[in-house]
Amino acid sequence: MVRAMNEYKYQSLAKRLINKIEQGLLQSGDRLPSIRQLSSQYKLAKVSVQHALHYLEARGMVEARPRSGYYVTAVIRQTQPKLDSKFEDKPGLVEVPNIFHQIMSKGAAFDLCPLAPLHDHMPHTQFLHRFISRAQRQDSRRNAVYYSPPEGDLRLRKQIQNHYKTRNCALHEDQVCITSGCQNSLFIALMACCNPGDTIAIESPAFYGVLQIAQQLRLKVIEVSCSAITGLNADDLEKIIAKWPVKACVVTPSYATPTGACMPYHEKQKLADLAEKHNIYLIEDDIYGDLGFTLLPEPLKRFDRRGNVILCGSFSKSLSRDLRVGWISGGSLHDKVIHLKLVNQLSCGQAVQTGLASFLSEGHYRRHLNRYRQQLRQRRDNLVQALVQTFGSEVSYTVPEGGLALWVELPPNLDTHKMYLPLLAKGINITPGVLFSSQRRYLNYLRLSFAHTLDKHRKNALSTIKQHIDGLYMSPKSD
Amino acid sequence: MVRAMNEYKYQSLAKRLINKIEQGLLQSGDRLPSIRQLSSQYKLAKVSVQHALHYLEARGMVEARPRSGYYVTAVIRQTQPKLDSKFEDKPGLVEVPNIFHQIMSKGAAFDLCPLAPLHDHMPHTQFLHRFISRAQRQDSRRNAVYYSPPEGDLRLRKQIQNHYKTRNCALHEDQVCITSGCQNSLFIALMACCNPGDTIAIESPAFYGVLQIAQQLRLKVIEVSCSAITGLNADDLEKIIAKWPVKACVVTPSYATPTGACMPYHEKQKLADLAEKHNIYLIEDDIYGDLGFTLLPEPLKRFDRRGNVILCGSFSKSLSRDLRVGWISGGSLHDKVIHLKLVNQLSCGQAVQTGLASFLSEGHYRRHLNRYRQQLRQRRDNLVQALVQTFGSEVSYTVPEGGLALWVELPPNLDTHKMYLPLLAKGINITPGVLFSSQRRYLNYLRLSFAHTLDKHRKNALSTIKQHIDGLYMSPKSD
Secondary structure, three states: OOOOOOOOHHHHHHHHHHHHHHOOOOOOOOEOOOHHHHHHHHOOOHHHHHHHHHHHHHOOOEEEEOOOEEEEOOOOOOOOHHHOOOOOOOOEEOOOOHHHHHHHHHHOOOOOOOOOOOOOOOHHHHHHHHHHHHHHHHOHHHHHHOOOOOOOOHHHHHHHHHHHHOOOOOOOHHHOEEEOOHHHHHHHHHHHHOOOOOEEEEEEOOOHHHHHHHHHOOOEEEEEEOEOOOEOOHHHHHHHHHHOOEEEEEEOOEOOOOOOOEOOHHHHHHHHHHHHHHOOEEEEEOOOOOOEOOOOOOOHHHHOOOOOEEEEEEOOOOOOOOOOOEEEEOHHHHHHHHHHHHHHHOOOOHHHHHHHHHHHHOOHHHHHHHHHHHHHHHHHHHHHHHHHHHHHHHOEEOOOOEOOEEEEEOOOOOOHHHHHHHHHHOOOOOEEHHHHOOOOOOOOEEEEEOOOOOOHHHHHHHHHHHHHHHHHHHOOOOO | OOOOOOOOHHHHHHHHHHHHHHOOOOOOOOEOOOHHHHHHHOOOOHHHHHHHHHHHHHOOOEEEEOOOEEEEOOOOOOOOHHHOOOOOOOOEEOOOOHHHHHHHHHHOOOOOOOOOOOOOOOHHHHHHHHHHHHHHHHOHHHHHHOOOOOOOOHHHHHHHHHHHHOOOOOOOHHHOEEEOOHHHHHHHHHHHHOOOOOEEEEEEOOOHHHHHHHHHOOOEEEEEEOEOOOEOOHHHHHHHHHHOOEEEEEEOOEOOOOOOOEOOHHHHHHHHHHHHHHOOEEEEEOOOOOOEOOOOOOOHHHHOOOOOEEEEEEOOOOOOOOOOOEEEEOHHHHHHHHHHHHHHHOOOOHHHHHHHHHHHHOOHHHHHHHHHHHHHHHHHHHHHHHHHHHHHHHOEEOOOOEOOEEEEEOOOOOOHHHHHHHHHHOOOOOEEHHHHOOOOOOOOEEEEEOOOOOOHHHHHHHHHHHHHHHHHHHOOOOO
16 A cells, blocks of 8 residues: 555555545445455554544544444535634734633533523433432531542542543552642643743634633743644644744643544654653643543543643533532642642532542443433534534534534634624524634634534524524625 | 820720739629720720720630620630730742641641541531532532533522621622632632732731742732731731832731731721722631631721722631632622633532522521530630640640631740651641741741540640650750
């Protein structure tokens, strides 16, 4: 098999298969040849074939069906070339306009219609409550008079260690510190590795929470243009490091918000190597890491040898936003991280940690995830279908293989930020693209969430957005 | 009545009464003349007499008995002149040695023997649990998918507003933001009003949590020498403001840790006026404000006219350390405070806030406080008695009228920091004085907590400390 220079074998196989799918030689629902067949056909090691299939899976082009093989996915993928833009920035301080804060605090609701009735079946919440309630009863007196240690409850830290084993990542319990959520972990991580005035690299588009932390800690940011499918590219980051004094890079390798991009296995490895070589910190936002629909992708932390990777995660997206329990594994800065946790908020609640530890140790978290990931995938498909029905070819969008949201590109003359208030007045809560950049990029983009069942309220909301856009075109004052 | 220049009328009456108590003309248990009698005897307005009595009460020299009058308190107070030291510092960055962090995280346990069995009767904890558990059940699905707003639950904020009314302080619900505890509030407060390199004034001795925040935020601190009885003196602060570019002052006006000092009513007023005049922020640590044994003292915030006072509080010391619920009222910086809360940790748990709001609205918090404040007073008396029995006249100490701890001065050649590890090896957890200063002051001091019942384990711990000290004197190498 002929392959380009600097290309891994698996990449060249992946390209071939993508070509076949794009040319229609392999169609939706078609079963791919088996790993054994592909291996002999292309004269590749099985492990390379597997990587190629994982790569296609991460791009949402094929799906694994247990005990059956790989199939071309049912939903027709857009090739979305428009979604990727290339640019070169200089580092600069972040200025977040005040109106954005309001949008951001609502945007965290991750819902088009937060006031609509809840239809989602969530058997795990009552179950989870029972565990926490029991923990509250059992040690209520002791918990009332003693703070939990700043690094958090040992049993919970052990459970988090065990959980990361399922994702191929060895994480010692002493390297886990409990926080009150992933935002809190990211805040602590950036305080631990940066001083005011330092430069950090961020993905573009980036999670807006990171932009806000950078603003408050007076860090300069430089945006790295990312693929909406495969996320951050290590080579692109290296060029920026060569040019600017980058101290750390914040990255969401697995199902980044807003795009849902997932970095391929080798790209993660390359990024970790790069951080080691240039002695910079990688702050890994792993909040969606457990929400891969078919894969449970390796975290970046798995490739960390010298403690350059600071892993941040939380149960908020995977279990409940009411827990306020996250974690951070600080690498070479872990002692400092624990101290910052103490200084920032002393400790987290003990009962909720104990309850969670039991919930995890009895396997309920894993069982919930297995159910939930299937649900989310179905909800993604429903949302994509509704997008096609409502907008036709007017929009392009990502079709992520994990996470909670997708990234929608509207025609270039539209400004979703200007649509925010008129739509809010109609009870619709959109998350405008401009929130995801410090450079007023992505004006014609939207993040849409599939965290909720696509009920009639949300379908109507999509229609209302479409009508609003049509109205803008008809209005002579549209700009 | 002859009074010194610059002295309020109530101060001169208070002095006279103190003299009578110290000379034995008024003895423990004696009933003071009524307010009406004192008013006519000294030709003073009733309000001045009341202030004088409040002042004596704050100093622990008299106590109010409902529907009966004021009595000289039963415990014999030391005059403790040695506890107050005067000094002049320059502002400087804080360096907290690493070993201190460990002591501090243990010190937060507020207990001599943290592993001893719990004897304290705490009926409120189960009751509180029932409210929170009910809240968890009722809205578990909605709470699982939506974050609480960054400023916190409206019902809880209203309850906090109502609660401050009982302390004579009007606080609008829109001026209350929920945090995850008082340490978190202080962290946010200092981030809101200072930039790295700015100078803040702190009490000396000061709460060590504030020293650690200053270190992390790279703030310079200047210590203001304080009275162990009446806390910060506004005139002393004014001299420092005249000399140094002070941006903010962190102060615990009501039952400061470690001394238990309580600022008199007029001194609070003076301090608030001073902040307004010089345009500095006062960060009020009100965590012990609900724990006055006889008084519920006015917070500093009550005297705030232009938003210079940032009030920080929590339910941790008064209700349960497991709640992780505190609050902050940011004055003129309140919008920034809410934004920092969002950036720092997005939101707090919804169920715990709802449960607390119900607990408060049904009057359970007030009932619990009434019981608990009596308990604490009894525990303080027991600890003072044990101190006298164990150490005789070797130590002097404060006898606070509220809070959870008192401040013990050992002979000047002792260093409590050096006693820390040997005593820890015996299962005894002391909080050395050096933690409460950035200038290696208070080497021969200890903070002792009366948050717990003085059981045989804690009595034995005091004896072990005494034996350890005696051993140091006998050892030729003691230094």
